Amino acid sequence: MxxxxxxxxCLTAREVDDNGNERLTSRIRGALxxxxxxxxxxxxxxxxxxxxxxxxxxxxxxxxxTIFFGTQEACxxxxxxxxxxxxxxxxxxxxxxxxxxxxxxxxxxxxxDNTKLTNRKIEGxxxxxxxxxxxFGTRHxxxxxxxxxxxxxxxxxxKDGVQLSGKGxxxxxxxxxxxxxxxxxxxxxxxxx
Numbered sequence: 413m414x415x416x417x418x419x420x421x422c423l424t425a426r427e428v429d430d431n432g433n434e435r436l437t438s439r440i441r442g443a444l445x446x447x448x449x450x451x452x453x454x455x456x457x458x459x460x461x462x463x464x465x466x467x468x469x470x471x472x473x474x475x476x477x478t479i480f481f482g483t484q485e486a487c488x489x490x491x492x493x494x495x496x497x498x499x500x501x502x503x504x505x506x507x508x509x510x511x512x513x514x515x516x517x518x519x520x521x522x523x524x525d526n527t528k529l530t531n532r533k534i535e536g537x538x539x540x541x542x543x544x545x546x547x548f549g550t551r552h553x554x555x556x557x558x559x560x561x562x563x564x565x566x567x568x569x570x571k572d573g574v575q576l577s578g579k580g581x582x583x584x585x586x587x588x589x590x591x592x593x594x595x596x597x598x599x600x601x602x603x604x605x
Contacts, residue, residue: 415448416440416592417469419461419504420480423519423576424453433578436480439585444594450474456484458500459492465504475512478588479504482518482537483574487530498540505548513550514591516584517541519559522573553587 418424418437427438434442437451452468455461458481469477479501485491492500505513517538520531538556545552559580562568568580576584 413446413448414444414475415450415472416444416476416478417450417452417472417474418478418480419452419465419469420478420516421453421456421461421482421484423483424451424478424480426453427451429570429575429578434581435576436581436584439581440588443585443589444592453480456488457481457491458485458497458504462500462503465507469504470507474508476514476592477504477508477512478514478516480516480518482541483521483534486518486534486537487521487574494536494540497537498544501541501544502548505544505550510548510550513548514553514588515541515545515550516553516588517556519555519576519580522569527573551591553584553591555584555587558583558587 418440424436426435428434437449437453441447441449450472454468455464461481481501482497485497501515505515518534518541520534521527535556538554542552542554544550559568562583568577568583569575570577
């Protein structure tokens with residue numbers, strides 16, 4: 413069975429939201445039931461991601477890896493600056509066959525006190541992801557642009573304006589499946605809690 417590791421920050425980490433709705437990894441797993449899909453989401457920064465890259469990604473000898481950092485990192489005072497962020501993502505991609513990597517740009521935030529300032533910062537991280545994808549020749553899901561195309565659709569977010577809703581995760585899942593050359597096949601949503 414092919415192995416897909418979903419690696420990233422809090423937008424990858426949890427399998428379900430507080431209401432029991434599926435998030436990224438559980439949605440992908442439901443669509444790729446003949447695959448092993450591993451949730452390796454956890455740390456808020458790419459710096460932390462580098463420190464756990466061997467144990468949380470390489471140890472599984474994955475066939476494919478999604479890398480999804482930047483949104484949470486840009487919101488933190490202690491997050492990596494853009495140069496370090498690019499180096500960290502580059503380190504991850506450099507340790508995998510580039511044709512097996514799907515880089516996902518960070519998404520903007522909606523309901524934060526300093527939304528414009530934070531989104532300008534996140535946009536810088538999104539540009540760095542795009543640059544790394546071009547440099548290494550990896551697949552790239554420009555979530556930054558996709559969210560902007562659906563900007564009027566606040567239903568892509570949870571109430572906090574940072575976490576994505578079921579609709580937001582469905583959008584990313586569709587893009588991941590397309591990147592893998594798979595047709596979209598969603599099973600009915602099953603509430604886990």
